[in-house]
Amino acid sequence: MAGKLMNAFCYEGYRGGAAALKKVKIPVPIPKKGEILVKVEAVSVNPADWKLQNGIMRPLYPKFPCVPLSDVAGEVVSIGAGVNDFQPGDKIVAMLNFMIGRGLAEYTVAPTNLTAKRPHEVSAIEACSLPMAAGSAFKALESVGAKFDGTGKPFNVLITAASGGVGHFAVDLAKLAGLHVTATCGARNIDFVKSLGADEVLDYRTPEGESLKSPSGKRYDAVLNCTVGIAWSVFEKNLSEKGKVIDLSPGFSSFVTVALKKITFSKKQLVPFWAKIGSKDLEFLVGLVKDGKLKPVIDSKHPFDKAPEAWAKSMEGHATGKIVIEI
Incomplete structure (x- = not known):
């Protein structure tokens, strides 16, 4: 041509x-x-x-x-x-x-x-x-220990902006990995996010949603942050002892927080994240769609x-x- x-x-x-x-x-x-x-x-x-x-x-x-x-x-x-x-x-x-x-x-x-x-x-x-959105969700969950073959241990995860491109895939994949999912979204999408399998859904515009507190009182072992504008202090008080926040939209403040956490030797971590996606990851995700496990x-x-x-x-x-x- x-x-x-x-x-x-x-x-x-x-x-x-x-x-x-x-x-x-x-x-x-x-x-x-x-x-x-x-x-x-x-x-x-x-x-x-x-x-x-x-x-x-x-x-x-x-x-x-x-x-x-x-x-x-x-x-x-x-x-x-x-x-x-x-x-x-x-x-x-x-x-x-x-x-x-x-x-x-x-x-x-x-x-x-x-x-x-x-x-x-x-x-x-x-x-x-699939590539950037599902790929980022998949690699982020994988980075905090999620397993998709039935061999992983269950843990608690918070997914912000769960009705968006990355977020809806993250909920789907987290449930496939057997995790307990708390999710945030706007009021109009609460039923949609529940239909994805989220165990708890918070309207981010309410006081409860702004606090990110689990309705069942759970502490989060991992957070997939798919939005911007949430202060580290809000995440920190809701994390388990060694909880991690995987920041999928990192900005300057993220790197400042990372530096402070290292100085104070905190066990709770903020991790700026860019997914490294390859053909094998795409093959896996396409296979899940083919088998009806990812929609x-x-x-x-x-x-x-x-x-x-x-x-x-x-x-x-x-x-x-x-x-x-x-x-």
């Missing part, structure tokens, strides 16, 4: 939100060694995508013009040198480098070490919702030409589950 053009959306500078996304014609990429060329069928939006546009990695990333989005599902069109595990026609799900993106286009190239085959039982829409919840689906609407909806911050663009 060398020399052919494709449709894509890109932005050319920091900030600007959805209005800055412009539809353009750019060359179809050519897969290099260890890469595959993918005809994109669906791609999901993560908060990290528009936060990058807002400058969280400035001045290093992104490079302009930027074709954003990193979680894609589609079909292999061609393969680069050294690729043996994939062939044209294979249905796949892949996680691109979110700082570079390139997913919001008709074609993209994906590294095989971040790609997994997708069985026909798992749709492109379901698959593209991606799709907040909304948007056609390719309406991609800016999906971007704007994610920026509003109230999605229940994942926002997907069909291509």
Whole structure:
């Protein structure tokens, strides 16, 4: 497909939100060694995508013009040198480098070490919702000792923002691991989060929700913090003796708290967390979806030409589950 053009959306500078996304014609990429060329069928939006546009990695990333989005599902069109595990026609799900993106286009190239085959039982829409969101939830739970093969010991976990992209997967996976789950969300999503299997659900806008106190009086052995703006002091008083807060959206204050905890030799820990996700993790998650053990919840689906609407909806911050663009 060398020399052919494709449709894509890109932005050319920091900030600007959805209005800055412009539809353009750019060359179809050519897969290099260890890469595959993918005809994109669906791609999901993560908060990290528009936060990058807002400058969280400035001045290093992104490079302009930027074709954003990193979680894609589609079909292999061609393969680069050294690729043996994939062939044209294979249905796949892949996680691109979110700082570079390139997913919001008709074609993209994906590294095989971040790609997994997708069985026909798992749709492109379901698959593209998995990499960053379900992958982060899975690796965070794994980091605090959760086991997904029935061999783990039960413990108490708190999951904040449990109706969101990462949060709803975290609840599903925590219950699969046999954990006791306390979750927070807005009032309109309480029944939804309960339907995921959460044992206790707190409305974060109430005094009880703001305190994060378990209704049954349990102390949390682990917290998956999927939101921002909660002070360490609120977490600390609800943790067990060696409880950990896994911060999936760490900011400057997180690193200050980490430093203070080290100085005071506290057994309670705050852990800034970035998931390192590989093809084996994607294979595992796709397998759970195939077997009906993990259910991606799709907040909304948007056609390719309406991609800016999906971007704007994610920026509003109230999605229940994942926002997907069909291509």
